[in-house]
Amino acid sequence: MVVVDGTLGAGGHAREMLRRILPGGKLIAIDRDPAAANAAKALLDAEFPDAKSAGAIRIFNASYRDLPYILQQEKLESVDRILVDLGLSSDQLADRDRGFSFKLGGPLDLRFNPEEGIPASVWIEREKEETIANAIYQYGEERFSRRIAKAICLRRLTDPIKTAEQLTDLIHRCVPGKIHGRVDSATRTFQALRIVVNEELKHLEEALKKFPDLLAIDGRFLAISFHSLEDRLVKNAFRDHPKLERVTKKPVVASPAEEARNPRSRSAKLRVARRFM
Ligand SMILES: C[S@@+](CC[C@H](N)C(=O)[O-])C[C@H]1O[C@@H](n2cnc3c(N)ncnc32)[C@H](O)[C@@H]1O
Numbered sequence: 001m002v003v004v005d006g007t008l009g010a011g012g013h014a015r016e017m018l019r020r021i022l023p024g025g026k027l028i029a030i031d032r033d034p035a036a037a038n039a040a041k042a043l044l045d046a047e048f049p050d051a052k053s054a055g056a057i058r059i060f061n062a063s064y065r066d067l068p069y070i071l072q073q074e075k076l077e078s079v080d081r082i083l084v085d086l087g088l089s090s091d092q093l094a095d096r097d098r099g100f101s102f103k104l105g106g107p108l109d110l111r112f113n114p115e116e117g118i119p120a121s122v123w124i125e126r127e128k129e130e131t132i133a134n135a136i137y138q139y140g141e142e143r144f145s146r147r148i149a150k151a152i153c154l155r156r157l158t159d160p161i162k163t164a165e166q167l168t169d170l171i172h173r174c175v176p177g178k179i180h181g182r183v184d185s186a187t188r189t190f191q192a193l194r195i196v197v198n199e200e201l202k203h204l205e206e207a208l209k210k211f212p213d214l215l216a217i218d219g220r221f222l223a224i225s226f227h228s229l230e231d232r233l234v235k236n237a238f239r240d241h242p243k244l245e246r247v248t249k250k251p252v253v254a255s256p257a258e259e260a261r262n263p264r265s266r267s268a269k270l271r272v273a274r275r276f277m
Pocket of ligand 1: 006007008009010011012013014030031032033036062063064065085086087088089090112203
């Protein structure tokens with residue numbers, strides 16, 4: 001069995017898949033973040049030395065949308081499983097140099113691959129107020145997007161926003177009520193900027209179009225999403241693609257016990273589709 005982990009992260013899913021497909025199977029694993037790809041490679045190679053020597057673990061620093069080229073390079077015509085576990089990893093969230101966590105602060109970068117594209121601090125420095133407002137509204141579903149964009153543009157006239165702390169502080173001043181329920185009011189704007197600088201939805205849309213053709217008949221496509229924008233794309237693609245049928249009509253969500261163990265799982269939705277023709 002050949003399985004693809006399109007979002008390797010710390011290798012948790014990859015490890016579980018390897019336990020089920022070895023010996024005899026092969027894992028293709030991909031992460032856009034070079035640090036994540038390298039760290040997970042070291043861990044998996046050490047844990048599965050026989051699979052490593054047999055060439056059964058293949059790790060790539062790329063976007064999952066490049067899977068068609070990766071399979072060509074690996075001389076594979078089709079695969080049996082493809083998993084994408086979208087968004088960012090706990091390691092990225094905890095890394096102060098990346099600015100993913102407004103709680104930890106750090107430079108306002110937000111890129112999965114620090115060598116690709118521009119940091120979020122540069123993006124908000126360059127773009128028009130209207131573009132910033134639209135992005136925060138569209139990708140963060142933030143009601144106060146215009147107010148936040150205006151504040152960013154006023155602030156940058158005298159003092160460019162370079163850090164996650166500066167942006168968080170500015171948002172807290174613009175949005176009434178710092179915390180809504182369990183969610184900090186900065187969450188939505190950070191999500192929006194992360195989606196923009198990484199072009200996340202574009203990569204996902206490309207994958208949803210291309211991946212069904214890469215699956216063997218009866219192969220499965222699994223996607224875990226963490227917000228409604230991603231989940232909507234996955235849901236529609238799994239429902240409408242002519243070669244796919246849904247294995248899950250409703251998304252699978254974490255049990256209360258899992259949520260208690262792993263609070264980040266509370267917004268995760270897993271959908272599964274099968275290639276039937
Ligand atoms: C939620 S984490 C995955 C965690 C992983 N499933 C595990 O068990 O440790 C998401 C990972 O996907 C990566 N990522 C995000 N967009 C990507 C893309 N377009 N292509 C490849 N990797 C991507 C991020 O860098 C991050 O490491």
